[in-house]
Amino acid sequence: MVAVTLDEWKKKLESPSREIIILHNPKLMVHYHPVASSDDWGSTPTEQGRPRTVKRGVENIAAEIPNGEPLQIDHLVFVVHGIGPACDIRFRSIVQCVNDFRNVSLSMLQAHFKKAQEQQQIGRVEFLPVNWHSSLHSTGVDVDLERITLPSINRLRHFINDTILDVFFYNSSTYCQTIVDTVASEMNRLYQLFLQRNPLFKGGVSIAGHSLGSPSQHDDGGNCQYRDVGLGQVSANYPQLDYKPTIFFAFGSPIGMFLTVRGVKRINPNYSLPTCKGFFNIFHPFDPVAYRIEPMIVPDLEFEPMLLPHHKGRKRMHLELKEGLTRMSVDLKNNLLGSLRVAWQSFTRAPLPAVEGASTEAEGEAEAGVEKQPGTDTLLSRRLSYSRLKGLLRE
Secondary structure, rough: HHHHHOOOOOEEEEEEOEEEEEEEOOOOOEOOOOOOOOOOOOOOOOOOOOOOOEEEEOOOOOOOOOOOOOEEEEEEEEEEEOOOOOOOOOOOOOOHHHHHHHHHHHHHHHHHHHHHHHOOOOHHHHHHEOOHHHHHHHOOOOHHHHHHOOOOHHHHHHHHHHHHHHHHHHHHHHHHHHHHHHHHHHHHHHHHHHHHHHOOOOOEEEEEEEOHHHHHHHHHHHOOOEEEOOOOOEEEEOOOOOOOOOOOEEEOOOOHHHHHHOOOOOOOOOOOOOOOEEEEEEEEOOOOOOOOOOOHOOOOOOOOOOOOOOOOOOOHHHHHHHHHHHHHHHHHHHHHHHHHHHEEEEEOOOOOOOHHHHHHHHHHHHHHHHHHHHHHHHHHHHHHHHHHHHHHOOO
């Protein structure tokens, strides 16, 4: 404030931690950090580290500043996570994974629909995370589990309590109600907050459920009534949503497994979710939790699932690996057969004349030497057999 009011610049300010700040002008400030703090002997550093520069305005900035997200939103997707607090193999939270969804969606708009987006013919898709795990485990159940958990292999048991047991919680009437209440209330809260911040929004709303997040939405189906179908399904009162979902996306979903263990053997081809117009079961072939649903609808037909293209225009990793290994095995096979063919041809090829004459002369001398040596019938028969074999190979 002194520099601004008195118009006094280029003064050095030193903090108690020996950091130095120099205000050069209203648009430039330089911040110096000491290399190290004073040691036990009282010596202080004399050198300063590389300074940090703070500039006001955007002049002379080489870095490209992104334009940010488009204001127009055409569709809203709620993403419900699965078991445990982590959502992928990198142990990221649902918020971090949904941020990736949003970034990939924006990059695809720029790559495939740039002109339409610039002309404001289309908007973007907004993804919002729905977290139910923290609410479930804040009910005091973790304290109860801690009392009965054995002290051995502590990390493994803690991992099981925090992740795998979510499946058993969902099949419990008490905690299943907690899960569906939390998911529905959180989606309604986020939807109302979204409308407040985007009052001109007229697009559709869809739901994406990953892993255990998909059976909870499938059982709900938007049909908010008390259910007990008598097939092992947990009875729960599914709350009313403030919107009607357009599409339901199931990612790596165990819905087929849940229906099978409940005794459902076949799904009527005419069956549809009460409020959703479309349902997509999307899975990776190496996902141990994912199950198919199509064989339960048309059990008499066998067909491969549809392959979705990679968002970067490449094939999936497992397909590229499979094709690479196939090409490698074919190349190795061809190289091996070629080497054997060359070796066999060199073995069966007729010898050169000089070599042939020398060989014939050596054979004659060997045979004459054998005749001069009595008691060598076995050696003579071996050499004669070798001569016959070479004659056959020449022919």
